[in-house]
Amino acid sequence: MKNRKSQNEYVRRVNKSLEYISANIDRNLNLDQVAEVSHFSPFHFHRIFHGIVGETVNDFIVRKKMEIAINRLLCNPTWSMTEVAERGGFSSSANFSKAFKLYFGVSPSQIRNPDKLENSKIGKLSSKYGKEFDPKKLYSQFITDTSVFEPEKLEEFLMNVKIENWDEKRIAYLTAPDGYEVNAIFETWDKIINWAKAQGIKDQEKNRFAICHDNPVITPIEKCRYDASVEVSEEVNVAEPFVKSTIPAGKYAVAYYKGDGDKIANFYMELYSHWLPNSGFEPDNYPPVAHYLNDSRQDGFVEMEACIKVKELSNK
DSSP: HHHHHHHHHHHHHHHHHHHHHTTTTTTTTOHHHHHHHSOHHHHHHHHHHHHHHOHHEEEEEHHHHHHHHHHHHHHOOOHHHHHHHHHTOOHHHHHHHHHHHHHHSHHHHHHHHHGGOOOOOHHHHHHHOOOOOGOOOOOOOOTTTTOOOOOOHHHHHTTTEEEEEEOOOOOOEEEEETTTTTHHHHHHHHHHHHHHHHHOOOOGGGGGEEEEEOOOOTOOOGGEEEEEEEEEOTSSSSTTTTTEEEEEEEEEEEEEEEGGHHHHHHHHHHIIIIGGGGGGEEEEEEOOEEEEOHHHHHHHEEEEEEEEEEOOOOOO
């Protein structure tokens, strides 16, 4: 029991450092800053972080910067390359383009021209993480002329996206141990659902949210972070291995989806690449949220609301 408690504490403190990195990703972060948040010394933190996360602090920061940069290129077509570089904390657009191409194997300008995209060369994403990267999967099927969804059904989904104002939601969550691997996700849900029932949490079936931190098109599946959560009241005691947190208040784009579970990532890409650029909004600094409306294991399909925190599109 003591060893498990110690391990949970290590994970909790590393998770605090991950939250700090996410909140400050556009700054020039260094090991000492990140280690300070975890209350480990930099010397030991470097090894602890690698042991728990599976990559070095620097590799993690670079990967997250690149993933955010490619999302900005896609979701903000009016931003210049210089603006994308500056917002990401790069010293110049030239340095940004160099780092981007080294990581993805294609240049930022190529990403913005899907008609001219070819298969990417070997970048760090492939050589280090073994992730095959197909840039065309970042675009709507209306542009790439693919047929993941029935066009009429997809158009109906996208036409009915709503903007909702959410109050802050208190949640308890558990992180899936193997990224977006399906069986691990189901096992994680079983654990938190059983915990919620034992706590006597009312209406937990209607208030299940997944916080999906990563895009599997550009992030290795095992590196993706998936938090299974239920909404809780302030009085509920949340103890390890579960974590108490909040889904922040704000505006959310809410899109209804009903269909195959293995197409959810494609649906989110349609929202990011097709709906958002024409919406007058841009993504805010929070991961996508899936609000589940059914049990897919019983029904054989997923019914959910895909929710993206947004803010008014800025020209600055």
